[in-house]
Amino acid sequence: MAQVYLHTMFGNGARAMQEAAGSRASYARMEANAGAADMLTDREADFIAARDSFYMASVSEDGWPYVQHRGGPAGFLRRIGDNRIGFADYRGNRQYLSAANLAADDRVSLFLMDYPNRRRLKLIGHAHGSDDPATIAALMTPGYGAEPERAFLIDVVGFDWNCPQHITPRFTQKEIERLTAPLVDELDRLRARIAELEG
Template identity: 70%
Template sequence: MAQTFLRTMFGPHSRALQEQDGSRTAYARMEAQAGDADILTARELDFIAARDSFYIASISEHGWPYMQHRGGPAGFLRRISGNRIGFADYQGNRQFLSTGNLAADDRVCLFLMDYPARRRLKLIGHARTTSDAEDVAALMPADYAAIGERAFVIDIVGFDWNCPQHITPRFGAADLAQITQPLQDEIARLRARIATLEAVTPQG
């Protein structure tokens, strides 16, 4: 459930608009449910572990939001313990926008997408970075062609799932390979059958 997410994200103006729209009563019931944090369950953790990219938003010292894309092999964003997740920051980023923003304001929002399945998950939490070699090594994906420079550690306080409306399905190479594999298998069987028939059919 997204009680903490809703209580945290709904401001006075959002609530006023919900009153006008007629949706405030339902959201108020959800916000009122007990709990200090939205606890990540197997559903969220499995979704997080399957992602090979996500977007992370932080707040600059000038008050502007900043959104950054992060990527890696599936599972590079992973659970550390409890509601704590993290990922390795690879060498090469020299603007230090997200890293610098966290020095002034540790609040972040993560946006995770599964385009083929038309699913999305939003996470909010408090983040910090560390250059401790053990922390970085623990979050570096195995056999990945990148050098870990620091680690982002995020304590999730809330999350929310969104409906699939208006999400256009998009498929990567692995998705397409899985979809077309039955056709490839059938083509291979037919080729083998043709080769067998040609071998036993008299020529001329």
């Protein structure tokens, strides 16, 4: 667990509950080594680039949390600097809830899931939209048919890798096809052999 994430997310209430549960001492040791920022490494960048969706939480002007699912081709969310990630914001239902929330409060929390491998990465940071054509073009996915309205850039403040406990493995159609391809090939060979023997 990264130290800045701990310092940012653990309020006094959480620390008091950790104390009561007996887990405070181990978290306090982790917090003691806090640096200026939790730096993204190639491990995080590779994980981020492999995702085809994520969840992004922002807060409304009235203080209500709003969680939005974002999806696209694998790699549509990517690291574009030492601690900056970004994605092209493609035209959607035109509610503009996240965009409006970020105009008032730029803090976001992202949840990135790898269900087959039971891994998740949580990120917190400051986000802003960009209408700069060069930035938007740099974040577009070649061959993807949707049209972007803007780019979102997120300066990551902290992140945390979670344990696999309670993550149910889920697979996409392509992942299932890849995993079952050897069995399908073997079945085809057996059918051909049976047809040959019967013929």
